[in-house]
Amino acid sequence: MIEFRNVSKMYQTRGLTRRVFSDLSFRIEAGESLAVCGANGAGKSTLLRLIAGVEHPSSGHIERSMRTSWPIGFASCFDRTMTGADNARFIARIYEHDEEEVLNYVEDFAQLGVYLRQPVSTYSSGMVSRLAFGVSLAISFDCYLVDEVAAAGDVRFRRRCETELMARRDSGTLIMTSHDPYMLEQYCTRGAVLYSGALVFFDTVAEACEVHHSLQMRQN
Structure with missing residues (x-):
């Protein structure tokens, strides 16, 4: 289990404060495979680093009962x-x-x-x-975090990555971010959209991808 309780994350650079998350609260159970959608700069990589414990929240609490990998590609x-x-x-x-x-x-x-x-x-x-x-x-690990890295390498390497990740998903927990809806639906059964510092969960990856696409169209 991974649980966020009122987690906020801010960065301060040259006197400026950038708030990435505000009071995030959610729970991911062991055995889930979660796809996280979000635009560039929305905080997907920051979210994975917080889940992994590579970074700490500015406020709030994160509880883990699973041994979690660092974000692959970090x-x-x-x-x-x-x-x-x-x-x-x-x-x-x-x-x-x-x-x-x-x-x-x-x-x-x-x-x-x-x-x-x-x-x-x-x-x-x-x-x-x-x-x-x-x-x-x-x-x-009990939980593997994947941050867009499955596209790295030649076709043979990507296929081997797919096989290995599928095996880990079937025996543990997987949290993945990607801009590729096909990849997310291939690996995950549940979806979430990261937007304006909030993380909203959906029952299916397809629904999360559709909402994410609609939000992007509004901004263009």
């Missing part, structure tokens, strides 16, 4: 001066997993070749996404 979880392999080993130690098992999985899944043993600072954005995806799937 590059800041890596030390860019370290190699991809060393990052994988380090994360394995943090989560008390066998280092070599995790490294072997990442090496096979991410297909970075010799770059796996090069500093992450030398990677392209796509390579960082592959590494993040591989390490995330190598670690066992």
Whole structure:
């Protein structure tokens, strides 16, 4: 279970305050697969970081009874001066997993070749996404967070991502953001729309996508 209780999130930059969320309250049960729709800048990535615990709310409380992944594709979880392999080993130690098992999985899944043993600072954005995806799937979580990353890589890599994510969805909890309605409906059974600092839930992904599309048309 993941529960938000009156959660607000604000950022302050150069004397300006930007409010992303205001008094969000909702609950996600174990085993759910939730699609989150929202425009660019609406706060989808911020929401996932809050769920993961990567960031903390400005006010309110977040309760988790599930072990939650960091948002897949979140590059800041890596030390860019370290190699991809060393990052994988380090994360394995943090989560008390066998280092070599995790490294072997990442090496096979991410297909970075010799770059796996090069500093992450030398990677392209796509390579960082592959590494993040591989390490995330190598670690066992109860809830997986996916932030647009499934589109990274070639066709073979995307298909493997789809297969692995489906397996995790079927055995756990999945929360996904994407601008692709087909992808959201493929993975998720319930939808939500993030708009003007509020998160509204719908019984189906199709209904959430339709509402999101209507809101975007009003703004254009």
